Amino acid sequence: MPRPDPPDVSRFTCPAPLADDPHIVLGHGGGGTLSRELIEHVFLPAFTNPLLAGLGDSTVVDLAADLAGGGRLVLSTDSYVVRPLFFPGGSIGDLAVNGTVNDLAMSGGRPRYLTAGFIVEEGLPIGTLAEVAARMGRAAAAAGVMIVTGDTKVVERGHGDGVYINTAGVGIVPPGITIGPEAVRPGDVVLASGTVGDHGMAIMSVREGLSFEAEIASDTAPLHGLVAAMLAACPAIRLLRDPTRGGVATSLGEIAAATGLGIEIDERAVPIRPAVAAACEILGLDPLQVANEGKLLAVVPGGAAAAILAAMRGHEHGRDAVAIGRVVDGHPRRVVMRTRIGATRIVPMPLGEQLPRIC
Amino acid sequence: MKHLAEYRDADTARRLAAEIRRVATRPWALMEVCGGQTHSIIRNGVDQLLPPEVELIHGPGCPVCVTPLETIDRALGIAATPGVIFCSFGDMLRVPGSRDNLLAVKARGADVRVVYSPLDAVTLARTHSDREVVFLAIGFETTAPANAMAVKLARQQGLANFSLLVSHVLVPPAIEAIMRSPGNRVNAFLAAGHVCSVMGTWQYPPLAARFRVPIVVTGFEPLDLLEGIRRAVVQLEAGRHDVENAYARVVTELGNEAAQRVIAEVFAPVDRAWRGIGVIPASGWRLADAYRDFDAELRFAVGDVTAVESPLCRSGDVLKGTLKPNQCPAFGRECTPRTPLGATMVSSEGACAAYYHAGRRVEPATAGATHASS
Numbered sequence: 220m221p222r223p224d225p226p227d228v229s230r231f232t233c234p235a236p237l238a239d240d241p242h243i244v245l246g247h248g249g250g251g252t253l254s255r256e257l258i259e260h261v262f263l264p265a266f267t268n269p270l271l272a273g274l275g276d277s278t279v280v281d282l283a284a285d286l287a288g289g290g291r292l293v294l295s296t297d298s299y300v301v302r303p304l305f306f307p308g309g310s311i312g313d314l315a316v317n318g319t320v321n322d323l324a325m326s327g328g329r330p331r332y333l334t335a336g337f338i339v340e341e342g343l344p345i346g347t348l349a350e351v352a353a354r355m356g357r358a359a360a361a362a363g364v365m366i367v368t369g370d371t372k373v374v375e376r377g378h379g380d381g382v383y384i385n386t387a388g389v390g391i392v393p394p395g396i397t398i399g400p401e402a403v404r405p406g407d408v409v410l411a412s413g414t415v416g417d418h419g420m421a422i423m424s425v426r427e428g429l430s431f432e433a434e435i436a437s438d439t440a441p442l443h444g445l446v447a448a449m450l451a452a453c454p455a456i457r458l459l460r461d462p463t464r465g466g467v468a469t470s471l472g473e474i475a476a477a478t479g480l481g482i483e484i485d486e487r488a489v490p491i492r493p494a495v496a497a498a499c500e501i502l503g504l505d506p507l508q509v510a511n512e513g514k515l516l517a518v519v520p521g522g523a524a525a526a527i528l529a530a531m532r533g534h535e536h537g538r539d540a541v542a543i544g545r546v547v548d549g550h551p552r553r554v555v556m557r558t559r560i561g562a563t564r565i566v567p568m569p570l571g572e573q574l575p576r577i578c
Numbered sequence: 579m580k581h582l583a584e585y586r587d588a589d590t591a592r593r594l595a596a597e598i599r600r601v602a603t604r605p606w607a608l609m610e611v612c613g614g615q616t617h618s619i620i621r622n623g624v625d626q627l628l629p630p631e632v633e634l635i636h637g638p639g640c641p642v643c644v645t646p647l648e649t650i651d652r653a654l655g656i657a658a659t660p661g662v663i664f665c666s667f668g669d670m671l672r673v674p675g676s677r678d679n680l681l682a683v684k685a686r687g688a689d690v691r692v693v694y695s696p697l698d699a700v701t702l703a704r705t706h707s708d709r710e711v712v713f714l715a716i717g718f719e720t721t722a723p724a725n726a727m728a729v730k731l732a733r734q735q736g737l738a739n740f741s742l743l744v745s746h747v748l749v750p751p752a753i754e755a756i757m758r759s760p761g762n763r764v765n766a767f768l769a770a771g772h773v774c775s776v777m778g779t780w781q782y783p784p785l786a787a788r789f790r791v792p793i794v795v796t797g798f799e800p801l802d803l804l805e806g807i808r809r810a811v812v813q814l815e816a817g818r819h820d821v822e823n824a825y826a827r828v829v830t831e832l833g834n835e836a837a838q839r840v841i842a843e844v845f846a847p848v849d850r851a852w853r854g855i856g857v858i859p860a861s862g863w864r865l866a867d868a869y870r871d872f873d874a875e876l877r878f879a880v881g882d883v884t885a886v887e888s889p890l891c892r893s894g895d896v897l898k899g900t901l902k903p904n905q906c907p908a909f910g911r912e913c914t915p916r917t918p919l920g921a922t923m924v925s926s927e928g929a930c931a932a933y934y935h936a937g938r939r940v941e942p943a944t945a946g947a948t949h950a951s952s
Binding site: 558560562 | 621
């Protein structure tokens with residue numbers, strides 16, 4: 220008779236009930252017994268790893284092996300505020316991990332460790348916080364990073380949108396990789412790793428109670444694997460950006476400003492899902508200004524573009540990668556788009572939040 | 579979206595543009611009435627495909643832009659009133675009043691909400707019976723049916739806490755005012771397709787005849803616009819001045835008669851001030867007497883609010899078509915989307931904002947000569 224598989228204890232959650240209320244109270248941020256219980260019942264089960272288990276004020280990590288031979292540290296931090304906390308395709312927990320992972324990846328970094336700070340609103344169901352933490356844990360595991368230290372504060376009811384999360388990340392940039400605007404040259408090609416505008420329209424459709432024929436899902440995903448595949452195909456990638464808030468228009472505008480060069484893109488080449496394009500038409504929004512959470516823009520040497528594109532398309536997060544434009548020395552610091560009907564217009568950076576139009 | 583792609587085809591656009599070049603022998607000034615058309619022209623670069631003979635003048639058809647300053651100040655006053663939920667379409671939020679805009683009032687604690695339909699505001703009134711819910715009902719004939727339905731629905735549901743701040747404006751009186759204005763250069767109109775989908779085309783033949791001006795009902799996609807322009811130029815070259823429907827997939831002669839009946843029941847004509855232009859007789863709608871109890875101006879006693887425009891802002895000349903946005907001395911200097919002096923720089927449909935966002939501060943370096951922006 221075959222022996223049963225050994226039990227999987229990695230997702231074990233302590234069944235002992237939390238004291239009293241199933242909602243967050245101010246005391247959960249007070250550092251006492253309630254705080255301890257919250258960590259033990261909510262965060263530790265979600266973020267299981269040996270470094271966190273020590274529960275000290277800080278965590279010591281050993282990067283000597285990673286840094287040997289000329290590797291360099293890359294650091295980043297980002298705060299996540301999103302309403303609703305859960306949306307098609309992801310949650311604030313996924314964003315909090317993938318967002319910081321992607322910021323590290325845009326420097327060519329391999330993400331290793333994350334910290335997590337939570338600002339929780341009094342009255343949030345503890346089950347909701349546990350689900351957010353569980354999603355973070357799963358996203359971290361999928362991205363191959365460890366959440367090694369954290370903090371929780373509670374603010375009075377009405378002073379927060381359920382939960383805000385800050386994550387900071389540490390990664391390693393391998394030797395020989397230099398990604399930055401100073402390397403960009405006229406003739407370089409601009410690549411997009413896939414369809415644009417998915418995340419922003421997913422959020423908008425749930426936030427505003429709009430339903431479209433096809434559900435639009437957030438594209439939140441960790442991109443360092445894709446970046447590694449691209450760097451393997453060509454270590455001389457010039458520049459990487461993840462077009463989050465402000466969308467592709469903002470990222471391209473920033474690249475043009477940072478390099479002092481012009482960028483020319485072809486409207487017909489920019490990949491947009493039909494459902495996203497339709498939703499943008501209805502609301503009067505420009506998909507180029509809508510946020511992405513699992514896409515990157517790459518500026519690459521013209522001669523290497525085909526090889527890099529092939530590498531991207533072989534990766535799960537780059538299947539729809541295409542060239543959308545190129546770097547030019549005409550119209551310095553401006554992004555110009557060739558429109559569908561063959562005219563041109565300048566692509567502006569959005570001022571702030573996009574507002575839906577009247578008609 | 580397949581449907582839309584048909585009207586954005588580059589080859590057909592080039593063919594239509596070539597046809598316009600072939601037909602046009604003299605200089606003509608065409609006014610597209612609707613801000614949505616202006617936006618599409620600039621966004622797609624339609625004007626860059628036209629021969630130098632054909633000039634597009636951007637008309638006063640942006641409801642956000644022509645809403646008078648007084649109305650904005652009244653909206654700000656009502657929105658700041660404790661207990662009020664103030665509902666508006668999104669692009670009214672940044673429009674400057676005398677001192678503030680709705681976003682600033684919201685930031686100071688007012689309950690200002692963006693809705694996508696006035697019916698959403700009615701729902702809010704039902705679910706917040708202890709609050710006054712006010713909807714800012716602006717727009718041309720296009721938005722009027724839904725606003726009228728909202729009032730009817732509120733009455734049916736006995737919602738005493740719902741009201742409208744109305745500043746509706748109408749296209750035909752605006753066309754008449756433009757044709758009568760001393761500096762007028764307009765030779766033909768591209769009438770607003772969406773307005774005509776509600777009102778039909780029957781209002782326009784008397785205008786075309788009286789002012790001997792071609793009026794071509796035109797849609798919003800690049801090919802719609804090029805076809806409307808082509809038909810207007812053909813008429814001008816032939817010395818005709820007819821009403822033509824180049825948007826027949828949406829617009830009929832009689833329009834949406836059910837919508838027109840609801841409008842006639844709920845609204846009544848009124849002389850309306852247009853921001854930057856002035857009062858045009860019978861150019862707007864107010865709530866009809868039978869529905870005056872839903873009028874926010876009466877409920878909140880803001881009827882006597884008056885306001886003064888920035889002396890630098892020349893949006894009136896832009897709206898009348900006598901000044902291109904980038905010919906205004908304040909354009910891109912004192913007046914930018916971040917520091918707008920007039921509503922034409924705020925609304926995404928406003929001509930000044932359309933020029934600014936499309937980078938018409940400078941000539942697109944890769945474009946040919948674009949006379950419309952010179």
